[in-house]
Amino acid sequence: MLTENFSRRTFIKGSAALSSLLGLGAIGSKATKGLVPKASANTTGKKQEFYNACPRNCYDTCSIVTTVEDGRITFITGNENNTYTKGRLCVKGNTYPRVVYSPDRIKYPMKQNGRGTGKWERISWDEAYTIIAQKILDIKKEYGTTLPICLNKYSGNFNLLNYASEGMMSSIGYTTRAQGTPCDPAGSDAQAFDMGTAYNSDPEDFVHAEYIILWGSNPAWTSAHSMYFIEQAKENGTKLVVIDPLITQTASKADEYIQINTSTDGAFALGMIRYIIDHQLYDQDWVINHSKGFNEFVSYVKKNITVEWAAEKTGVPKEVIQRIAREYATANPANIWVGFGMQRHTNGGSMVRTIDALAAMCGNVGKKGGGINYIGGETWGFNYHTMSFGPPEGTFGDGDRYVNMNNFGAQVLDANDPPIKMMWIACRNPMAQDPEPNVVKKAFDAMDLVVTADLYMNQTVEYSDIVLPVTTPFEHVGVNVSYWHYWMNVNEQAIKPLYECKSDLEIAMGLSKKLNELELGSCTFPVSGDPKEWVEKEFNDTIREMFGVNSWEELRKKGGTVKASEKVSVAWNDLKFRTPSGKYEFYSEKAVEYGHHPLPVYVEKYATPKEYPLRAISPHWKLGIHSQFQHTDWLMAISSHPVLELHPDLAKKYSIKNNDMVKVINDAGYLTLPAKLTQTVPTDTVVMYEGWWKDINYTENFNVKAIPADMGNYSKHQLGIAFHDNFVKIERA
DSSP states (O other): OTTTGGGGOOSSSSSSHHHHHHHHOOOOOOOOSSOOOOOOOOOOEEEEEEEEESSSSSSOOOEEEEETTEEEEEEEEEEETSSSTTTTTOOGGGGGHHHHOOOBBBBEEESSTTTTOOOOOEEOOHHHHHHHHHHHHHHHHHHHTTTTTTEEEHHHOOOOOGHHHHHHHHHOOEEEEEEEOOSSSSHHHHHHHHHHOOOOOGGGGGGSSSSEEEEOOOOHHHHHHHHHHHHHHHTTOEEEEESSSSSOTTGOOOOOEEOOTTTOOHHHHHHHHHHHHHHOOOOOOHHHHEEEEEHHHHHHHHHHHHHHHHHHOOOHHHHHHHHHHHHHOOOOOEEEOOGGGGSSSSSSHHHHHHHHHHHTTTTTTTTTTTTEEEEOOOOOOOOGGGGGGOOOOOSSSSOEEEGGGGHHHHHHHBBBBBBEEEEEEEEHHHHHHSOOHHHHHHHHHSSSSEEEEEOOOHEEEEESSSEEEEEOOSSSSSEOOOSSSOEEEEEEOOSOTTTTOOOHHHHHHHHHHHHHSSTTEEEOOSSSSOOOHHHHHHOHHHHHHTTTTTTTHHHHTTTSSSEOHHHHTTTTTTTTSSTTTTTTEOOOOHHTTTTTTTOOOOOOOOOOOOTOOEEOOOOOOOOOTTTTTSHHHHHHTTTOOEEEEEEEHHHHHHHOTTTTTEEOOOOOOOOEEEEEEOOTTTTEEEEEEEOOOOOOOTTTTTOOOOOOOOOTTSSSOOBBBOOOOEEEEEEEE
16 A cells, blocks of 8 residues: 555656656556447447457567457457467457547547647647648748658557658658667677577477576566467476576576676676586587687687686676586577567677577577577568658758667757757657656757657657547558567458547548648658558568468458468578678677677676666566556556565665655656565666556656667667666665
8 A cells, every 4th residue: 555645746856847747646546437438430230350460569469359349349359360379468468448448548639739738729630730731841941851850750559551650751851760779779789790680580489499598588578478388398398597687577487597687698698608618518510610700709708708707797606607508508409588678788789799609609590499589570571662652853862860769859959950840759659768858858849849649648749739649450450560479460440440540641641632732742642542452562572472471351361360481480590691701700890890899798787886876777567568558547457656666675774665755866867656675676776667657757767868788770770778777876755
């Protein structure tokens, strides 16, 4: 129970500007009122089933079967035709009916009279299009270019037709784009240096592994369907090892859990490698025939690395490192899953390279059931037709301009030639999900117009001038693939769009029409078209061959889901790597080109500032995906507020008890959270989970500074961000 005093407090303090932006939020029980109220769509008087796909930024990208009665969704479940989904959804996916019918959905286009004032008025779509189109034309006339218009769009909806947002911007001229990703860039660069690209094997093949290491990943929360196959492997006799600074729910399932000092994973891998080299447990044929630079790497390890050193760095006993090394090297095959969180450090990419090297030297890369699994994009080779329309005739300039998504606020403010004066936000919530949201707010303040297309009145919408209501996955068509598994899922329109909501494709067509009404030839994006015809245009010969279907319609008729061929789903099974040499590169000249050591070497972790002695980690939350799902009343009824997790020993040092309010402070500001004492957290660390809780002005990124990770420029064109190299001090509030 929370104290009465707690319910009157605000979460974020220390920044008057940001507090006024996010508002004051009282915390209390969020009772669920009405499960699935009747939709406004026309009724049919019959029961139907539709195939849908969860398009969120999640490993699982689930195939869904949706039941519709009298024009409203009454039930959803996993698609049994998909052997990954297996007829089941996660707790988040099961709340989709409430996502669709939530009373909190944005229903109509609206204009805010005074940014951040909360004084909204309903407007028509024509009025919204007119305001936006006129501003675009005014900017183009004033600056002679559309570069002052900035698109910030990413992962809130990975339906292929949602790339219409990018296509719309390309159709008006050259613009500024938020580029990169907060998710995986440092690790993707690491694997690109080592193997040519990041490429993971089918997670269903975990069942064929003899030994599995989950290294900094928590699939029990973030990839529940993958966890099924890991559990199946355990039943077959596979040993499961979890290495993580936090005792996660996944760790509780392990045969052996190893709590490692945060950001020292590279030392652990190198310690294992030294033991394997000394005992000649590596695959000599593999490294001789399929790698480059192994001898140089061995020389580095023998000169610089000892198991004793690794034990001191990691806090893991020498005997444990030796035993895990021996078990891993002698298993056939052995599988490592590297989580995204590991590379969210200033030495993140370097740590992934050392773990890649461990997998490669033991000959596990290219084996069914083995490998080094991180992320993949083999199934993403669609046409991306919605992005294929170029700028209007006579457009001058050298192309689009880019700012780093991970330092968005500062780089927008630094853009001067020309300045950025208008933002379009889609599938993102930068005011909550970006580091230094107070700087992001300053960037918004510098705009003439901020337009956000979204489902809910989140923090970014609250500080926009125009909000455009968008459809859920059940109200439009599309197709989805995963960056993890090898299934393609159809998405049918199960119900008519509620209220006045439109898809990103419809919005792009409508804005193009208005632009050309005001100034003929000012936008090349089509002004009409059947969405089913649009999605059919995404298919090409490569996709048809990979999945064995010729069209979206055939995919629908085949049960809504099909799997890519096995020759694709076993990563590097042909051992033909996409590096300059065509081999696995322990020694990478491409890495040198991007300013890194050619070898997978140890890079020291970010130094803990004396004035801020505690690391603050912000991992993914089990009931949300970034700022989606957790805010709905169904999930608020389960978890009504965020907390600060800390170890009892650390709490005792500061005289903090359960539910006491704790101030989390660094030079970016401070926020205040109720304490949750738990032994799952190291004694030098506090944890604030990522997410958005409705009516609570909380963002875990408030005191996260935009410190870059070590890699990202090569494969993602922008550096990643060291979210977990965030250091704070705490005090009882």
